Amino acid sequence: MSDAASVPALPSPALAIVRDILARLAGEPGALLPILHDVQDALGCVPAEAVPEIASALNLSRAEVHGVITYYHHFRAQPAGRCVVRVCRAEACQAMGADALLAHVERRLGCAMHATSADGAWSLEPVFCFGLCASSPAVMVGEELHARVTPQRFDSLVAERQAAP
Numbered sequence: 205m206s207d208a209a210s211v212p213a214l215p216s217p218a219l220a221i222v223r224d225i226l227a228r229l230a231g232e233p234g235a236l237l238p239i240l241h242d243v244q245d246a247l248g249c250v251p252a253e254a255v256p257e258i259a260s261a262l263n264l265s266r267a268e269v270h271g272v273i274t275y276y277h278h279f280r281a282q283p284a285g286r287c288v289v290r291v292c293r294a295e296a297c298q299a300m301g302a303d304a305l306l307a308h309v310e311r312r313l314g315c316a317m318h319a320t321s322a323d324g325a326w327s328l329e330p331v332f333c334f335g336l337c338a339s340s341p342a343v344m345v346g347e348e349l350h351a352r353v354t355p356q357r358f359d360s361l362v363a364e365r366q367a368a369p
């Protein structure tokens with residue numbers, strides 16, 4: 205991304221939120237990551253339109269800010285689906301079939317890793333160890349962590365989530 209590239213403006217309520225965060229944090233050492241976290245917490249993502257504002261406040265290039273956003277999978281350019289599913293991709297879970305489980309999860313949710321389903325219901329993200337290695341493979345559905353998840357168990361978790369009010 206070039207600094208000269210034109211980026212659409214943020215809608216003013218979002219811009220006000222980003223500017224408040226920048227006013228609070230931009231002067232702190234190592235401010236970029238805390239700013240990105242706060243922007244994502246407030247807006248559900250770090251929109252591309254916020255990058256020039258953040259870069260300018262920190263005296264960085266847009267490319268530098270964009271590089272950090274894309275380096276950390278935690279940050280999103282678009283809001284997540286209504287429910288985020290996180291599948292552990294670390295060694296112990298892989299040894300217990302997490303690759304096959306992930307393939308099943310992707311089919312079941314209709315989206316790939318780092319993506320959101322077309323209906324906006326699900327986003328799928330990797331995690332590198334939940335600390336449940338002895339009970340792997342582990343999956344988080346929304347805020348709930350589940351151990352020893354099989355494809356069948358995952359389908360039950362999805363059905364429970366879909367049936368919830």
Ligand code: FES
Pocket residue numbers: 292293294295296297298332333334335336337340341342
């Ligand atoms: S490796 Fe998956 S929970 Fe630790």
